[in-house]
Amino acid sequence: MDNSGTFAHQHDGAGCAQHVRGDDCRFCNVRHLSICAALDPEELSFLEDMSGDAIYAEKSTLFREEDDVVSIFNVTFGVVRLVRSLSDGRRQITGFALPGDFLGLSLEKNWSFTAEAVTEVRACRFKRSIFEDFSDRKPHLMKRMHEFATHELSLAQDHMVLLGRLTAEEKIATFLVAMKRRWTRVEGHELGLIRLPMGRQDIADYIGLTIETVSRVINQMQRDRKLVIVPDGIRFVDPAYFDEHALR
């Protein structure tokens, strides 16, 4: 089945998306992690016809906060940052979307955040209107979306505690432990290193610090033999330290 071109004339996204051959959902590498796990083969096949794979280059924009929600996304590869910006340039990253994460749960008319590709990103993309009709007819899909939404709400509350009440050191430790857990889930097994494809500035904007403080704290942790900095991430040297200093 070939869905290439399904979305060729859409004008959302950054215009830099490249449309590739529609994947077969049965071979989807993130299906067990995603919204789609709620679907039976017949539904999956229907949804497959409605979807198309898109590739976004590193640093490109999937959509901006002011855009209408034309398409919704299921990330299958790479990392997306979700950004809220203030007029004076300050930004807050409200989350990073990893493979299996879904963008467009809300069914509202416009996005409330900008999505930018941190790495090259591949995403399974659906026309919003079609997906909405489909979910209206499939209560178990709506329920699954609701479960995803309330889970995200719980994560958002975790993050409020981090932003409002943790020290710089605790913020970093908590962030690293969370990334480790998320990658382990995505990869299906524990990796030696914790991948940090986002830059220091992104980490800073996620946990409410400056880039200098993020750099200082991580490098101090390295001097203290808590971790080592490696290409594309870090490696825990003293996992007990992180268990102790990270929130939950």
Next chain:
Amino acid sequence: MDNSGTFAHQHDGAGCAQHVRGDDCRFCNVRHLSICAALDPEELSFLEDMSGDAIYAEKSTLFREEDDVVSIFNVTFGVVRLVRSLSDGRRQITGFALPGDFLGLSLEKNWSFTAEAVTEVRACRFKRSIFEDFSDRKPHLMKRMHEFATHELSLAQDHMVLLGRLTAEEKIATFLVAMKRRWTRVEGHELGLIRLPMGRQDIADYIGLTIETVSRVINQMQRDRKLVIVPDGIRFVDPAYFDEHALR
């Protein structure tokens, strides 16, 4: 119809809840604001049979974060603070529930936050299991719950920006403007004063400051003729100032 005693043998809540005569949903003062607005008269009548009004005294606990979700709540009067606590006593208030707000959207097994009555609180209370069965059979109710959840997610993102990137002054201004907007919606019309039934410590734990900083900033705003402090709240003197300094 008399539902008193419907929940008499439940052991969730603080034990200080007082069970009162079940209200008639048709006369509910917050129905137009709440989940229940999605229901037709017949459904409302069914749900009414499943519900009971509860009253919680000021400072009492509706439920703790470690509790199982036995009942879910629709606040009809008063203010509830939603709290996450760290083992060392630090706390983050993730939200205030006002009349019309729903507690228990998530359908998960346990609460992820503690709910405490800031003022006397009245709430329409449902057995979780019954409500869940009901929502499984009513897709439009599930959709409405999902809409509520995604709206809260958007508010949570707003709050992350506040916690991560605003100054103390901006946090206070943003908080006051948001409270004004929320009360106006609940009351149905604009009041001269902005009610602040929560104490300074609660405000501090909500916006990620200390009580001293909250007090200092608000009193400085009074000295600068931006607002006046009145019993039970504040009054804007210079609304333009707040439009300028509050986020969105």
Next chain:
DNA sequence: CGCCATGTTGATTTCTATCAAATTGAGTGG
């Protein structure tokens, strides 16, 4: 090889927290 983005390190400032004390005010009981 050199350029430019990204990250690190150092010096200093600033904002907010902390520590401490005084004030206010609501509720209570004489």
Next chain:
DNA sequence: CCACTCAATTTGATAGAAATCAACATGGCG
């Protein structure tokens, strides 16, 4: 009704954590 009490709030002095300002290092890539 008024003095007393206790919690909540305000105010003041000081400390401290992270931000800011400023170089400098690194490293990927043309």
